[in-house]
Amino acid sequence: MLLDMFMTFFKVGAFTIGGGYAMIPIIQEEVVEKKSWIEEEEFLDIIAVAQGSPGPVAINTSIFVGYRLKGLRGAITCMLATALPSFLIILLIAMVFFQHRNNPVVEKVFFGIRPAVVALIGSAVYKMYRSSRIKGMRLLIAILSTAIIVFTNISPIYLILAGGIGAILYYRNKERDVQS
């Protein structure tokens, strides 16, 4: 069983390109549909927990699925299996890449690629803005946090803590007002 779990999550880790969110449908297909290890509904709960916790969402999901199937040993197995393919591939690239980084052809290619990275992050901002319906006060908070990061040395950690704790206080008071 542990070996089967390892192989499954290794495959998930090896074949999903483009960040953690791309892995979720693949994990779902393997774990819910093919192997029937976990019910659809429970899987959706796991995703919600994984998204709401720090760290890469694919790693969180695999840890939780591992726990559900085989306890602590399962959690460690699935976690390492998910991380291993990307670890091995990047290690290989790291060993080779920096020897060729000053090659003129590689340099030209990366002059083109760097602005594309801006475009990819920019389109993630655009899509998130469109889908999350952040507006009014919350949009102002988003713009302010951008400005703080760009223009000051304040660590993003403080912004995350301020946003999270501020929201807890704000919504708790709001709920009290509604009740009273």
Next chain:
Amino acid sequence: MSNILKLFLSFFKIGAFSFGGGYAMLPLMKETVIDIHGWMTNSEFIDILAISEMTPGPIAINMATFLGYRVSGILGSIVATLSVILPSFIVMSLIFYFVNKFKNSPYSDYFFRGIRPIVLGLIASAAISVAMDAYVDLKSVIISLIIFYLVAFKKLNAIYAIILAGLMGLMVY
């Protein structure tokens, strides 16, 4: 402090404070590896980011493996990779053993409602800071606009976007 210990603490911190997916953690990652420790230059950071887009796995793990290797070889890459996923492991273990207490709490709901706009802001700032290094002339701005249009409006896949941009770089530089 030895480099291994620094790698452990840095990537543990990055893992612990990364909410909202890979891009949202870029400002923290940049602060830690460039501003605090000077482990790499801005353009190296962007290049690794580009490589992460084309290789499997979460960006955080790719970054950790790459940087760990640069700073302290294979041992460094193992330490950095494990440190970045350790907070996940701790938090998911706590949730697994105390799941019912978490599920009913409205506070975690409030927390995430609160950080969502911050996450959007963090990702936007990542785009700006990458742009400051990636936009070296008018040609690079044009490449960026073309790729943005194709990805945001024509649903071009990230891997093809990077290959296309690499070809454009080869042609115009």
